[in-house]
Amino acid sequence: MNAIISATELASELAGPTPPVLLDVRWQLSVAKAAGEPPFDGRAEYEAGHLPGAVYVDLDRELASVPGERGRHPLPGMAEFGTAMRRAGVSSAVPVVVYDGGQGWAAARAWWLLRWTGHPEVRVLDGGLPAWQGPLETTVPVPAEGDFQPVPGAVDMLDAEGAAALARSGVLLDARAGERYRGEVEPIDPVGGHIPGAVSAPTNENVAPDGRFLAADELRARFKTLGVSEDGPEVGVYCGSGVSAAHEVLALAVAGIPAALYVGSWSEWSADPSRPVAVGPDPQ
Structure with a gap:
């Protein structure tokens, strides 16, 4: 199954006899705003115009649980996640297509969660909303209740110990900007740098x-230049809080390379002062 779908392909499927369920996951990373600048409101963006039939899903509230020791975007409770997906009309036998405002991070987080919990057919709209050339609507649909029951573990996931081990035995990719990896700047988490070996x-x-x-x-x-290949060592990915790393896992899937996601990512790793931190351009 392809991990992504083009806007042209999606338009064709929506016009067909078995259209996919559409999830709108518009979201932006919360950082300091200029004085007087309102925070990003994904639901307001959605209500101003979305793909026909799409249902809004809130990343912070439905695709993650409360920030804490497990990171800024820890896994949601499975009961809450299942309820959110069924409310959105997600069923196990119906394909799902997820999109966001174009960055792809939030859509990839939803894609990964649905895959990890066992949905057999979920794709991301390549390029997100800006790639869509069809009509938008402002009507908020109320889909029929879906039947999806999440069962965790369908794809690989890493915890902190697993990420550290993979950095030694395989390839652990850090999906953040290079300056955060090197420890030159850290706008969100308490410590700059990276997991040794990443x-x-x-x-x-x-x-x-x-x-x-x-x-x-x-x-x-x-990815080959980074030591990753289809027949190479195991691969894992982390980022700041497990969102942009999901986008890199998606990119690896497009390339035909399976990879595990470290959901807690740097926000979990750096919260524990006993964990080692590397700085500079070299992995170690």
Whole structure:
């Protein structure tokens, strides 16, 4: 199954006999705003115009639980996640397509969670909302209740200990910006730097300027330079809080390479002062 779908392909499927369930997951990372600048409101953006039939899903409230020792976006409770997905009309036998405002991080988080909990067919709209050339609507749909029951563990996931071990035995990719990896700047978490042994692999290098993923062969070539290949060692990915790393896991899936997500990511790792921290451009 393809991990992504083009806007043209999606329009065709929506017009067909078995259209996919559409989830709108518009979201932005919460950082300090300029004085007087309102915070981003994904639901307001959704209500101003969304793909026909799409249901809004709140990343902070439905795709994550309360921030704490497990990071800024720890896994949601499975009962709460299942309720949110069924409310959105998600059923196990119906394909799901997820999109966001174009960055792809939030959509990838929903994609990964649905895959991890056992949904057999979920894809991300390549390029997000900006790639869509069809009509938008402002009516908020009320879909029929879905039947999806999340069962965790369908794909690999890492905890802190697993991430540290994989950095030694396989390839652990750090999806954050290079300056955060090197420890030159850290705008959110308490400590700058990276997990010892991790390789810098900013997720924005997986996409073209329009936000669409590079072709699969281009992605394979990029990951090969980082020590990752289809027949190579096991791969894991982390970021700040497990959101942009999901986008890199998605890029790896497009390239045909399975990878595990460290959900807690740097926000969990750096919260424990006993864990080692590396700085500078080298993994160690």
